[in-house]
Amino acid sequence: MIRLAKYMRPYLWPALFSILFVFFQSLANLYLPTLMSDIVDTGIVKGDLPYIYKMGGYMLLVTFVAGGLTVAANYLASKAASGFGRDVRNTMFAHVETFSLNEFDQVGTSSLITRTTNDIAQIEQVYMMILKMMTMAPLMLIGGIIMAVSKDSRLSLVLVVALPIMIISILLIAARALPLFKVIQKKMDRLNLILREELTGIRVIRSFNRTAHETERFDQANKDITQISIRINQFMSLAMPLMMLIMNLSTVAIVWFGGLRIDSGSIEVGDLMAFIQYAMQIMFSILMGIMMFIMIPRAQISAGRVNEVLDIVPVVKDGKTSASSAVSKQPASIEFREVTFSYPGAEAPAVSNISFTANQGETTAIIGGTGAGKSTLLNLIMRYFDAVSGEVLVRGVDVRKLPVESLRAQIGYVPQKSVLFTGTIADNIRYGNAQATDEEIREAARIAQAAEFISKMSAGYQSLITQGGKNVSGGQKQRLAIARALVRQAPIYLLDDSFSALDYRTDAHLRAELSRMTQNSAVIMVAQRVSTVLHADKIIVLDDGRIVGYGTHQELMETCDVYQEIVASQLKKEELA
Structure with a gap:
């Protein structure tokens, strides 16, 4: 992933401003429990309504500011991460275009499709998470601990017990799930391969009555992915209930010991409520950090697959x-x-x-x-x-x-297998020469013996060719392919x-x-x-x-x-x- 980070350079400013906005958003979120504590201890306990209204207004203002910063930060993070994904896809596609047939055989078309789409999407998603959480998680963790200790240092001992248990539990779950992420990407390659073969060979499959066989073959590959996904989700599904159990038990412990502290006069009710919120912020920041820990290795696997393609040096090199x-x-x-x-x-x-x-x-x-x-x-x-x-x-x-x-x-080249592209007949012929005039297109079609059947089509040279030229016959495809070569002159x-x-x-x-x-x-x-x-x-x-x-x-x-x-x-x- 570090090697691919260079594609984030054009989006450095959006990324930096996103991090800055997340920083201020985190400060605002850390300030809210303190305001609430003041409202309870000073306003509610003493019955001071003007103070409640005043501090409540401050809370609304801070909340609106935090909300605005969140929207801005998410927009900039999305812009940077999406731009990164687009640039990597463009670079990868351009690089693949330089491959000889040897490199295509080496990687496989279905794998190239998976790497250009699914793998890059995984990396893009992680970069977005990093921009959103790399500032928030540590700031909320450190800030939450500081604020919690400032409210009551002895009550913070509950967190000293709860946090290591939470971290160790999640890491054990992640250790079982991470190896499966690499497996599922390979299974995705296999599924794409079978799907591509079945779609391109549908005529052969039907002519030999092999539809049931191919359906079973696809179903087996699909089941493989499903089983791996279920295993991953089984491990990951343990994380949230376990987190909630630890968080709720921690809250019970904080309320229990906090009540004792209130009875002894060591802490106020508002401070206890603020302490609970800071404890939740600390735990959620750890959860965010662990989620990043889980997602980054998965993205690292995808980045390795992308880099593997980008590292391929084509056997056919450009001459001088x-x-x-x-x-x-x-x-x-x-x-x-x-x-x-x-x-x-x-x-x-x-x-x-x-x-x-x-x-x-x-x-x-x-x-x-x-x-x-x-x-x-x-x-x-x-x-x-x-x-x-x-x-x-x-x-x-x-x-x-x-x-x-x-x-x-x-060279004007006509391949053994005639390939047409989605678009009009004129577009397909002009594919051989982008500057060809309408007259040159008609002349090429005439020489290729295609003018007669084109004239019988409803829109003539503006008639649409479907994907792969499925709406014209084999002979018509060949003649259009010949016209495409001839227009090159x-x-x-x-x-x-x-x-x-x-x-x-x-x-x-x-x-x-x-x-x-x-x-x-x-x-x-x-x-x-x-x-x-x-x-x-x-x-x-x-x-x-x-x-x-x-x-x-x-x-x-x-x-x-x-x-x-x-x-x-x-x-x-x-x-x-």
Whole structure:
């Protein structure tokens, strides 16, 4: 938590004024029992009504002042703590945005969500408690003891017995509960993981009639959290009854011995009443301190989880800015030089000794079986991962020497899984180029063969896309994703199996339009269909992570057995269809 305290610096003044207001509020609260004592001893006992009215007016004034200070202190504490939480979340989100896919796999998406929301909320809550109580608790404790002793030092011996019993009892309860706080955060990660899987995979779950199984799986994770929460609450629920028992027994003892002191003439009735209130203030201040003692370790666990993410150094590091200026002067090209890459923990490389060049004005197609390494090559160009050995060059410069933002600004990328965002169709296409005009958006949609179905929608380009693009078909999503890449007007295009959901007619029209638009660009196209790669300038055939064929369709039909098998298998299927 100490490391995260730097995010409180912008809110230093609200925090300091909050503490100052709490200080004055505590003084006011300490003054009230003394006023009450004077009213009883001087006003009520002697029947002096004017004095009662006078001191009662002072009490009301002090109470209103204390109330105003409480509102101001709470507002400033909330402002500081909420601002702290917002800044930490922003920092964490920005840091996570720099992660490569390796770091996402390392932490897990569900855990990142928990840490960005629940864990930071825990820390934010504790900082708010600290601002409210760090001044009040010790001041009320010390001030209460001083005032109680000033009323009757011998009666204060009751507190000497009661306070250690209270502190030891609560600490024993806290010692049993604190280890469970770390467990519940991990259980929360697990619940988020299952929930996320079930929501994203709802179609698969229903198609295989696994709803009952997934419900049971979620229920089990939910029960785990419930059981841990119940155990924590069982321990914590002992605290308040125990506190009230000790406080009430202490009050009984104070009244008992106080009565004896009154009989002996050593103390007045008003002083006894004030002493009781000071005793309650002392005990409540201890309770506040113990609550902080309980909450801070829990927040410390959350802070450790947040710092764990912030401490992760992305494997993919930004290159030197100076290298990016040289790139724009080079022809659009992509070159692989003896590139080998292995996924973390994999037994064998995903791709091995890959060498080829995709030149400006050419379309280079990559084809191969499932798991051959086709998408991996595009991931290396985009620097979602970095090669273990060899070099990937974009426009003559190693991608590791380029700033990631500069590199990706030159690429129009269509991922294998088309992802759309909540908003209008125009917003989704403009996601590829924030400065794109309406005309450029329409042109990109026309080339991507999306203009026809967009025109049939009720609001056209202003039609809303729901979360994840659930209100459009797979083929429509692919075409919008292609339009989003085309509106970028980039020198390099990477298309990762982007035509898989399109019918053959739409596929052919789109490739024809695409070839005209990308005459001055380098295009790398990953595909499963032979018909998609048939007219590419170069075709790369991958098998088990290695290049086993390289050339045009006609050349590969004569020289590459793997390519011949792919063509033969697909022609049979097409004939059967």
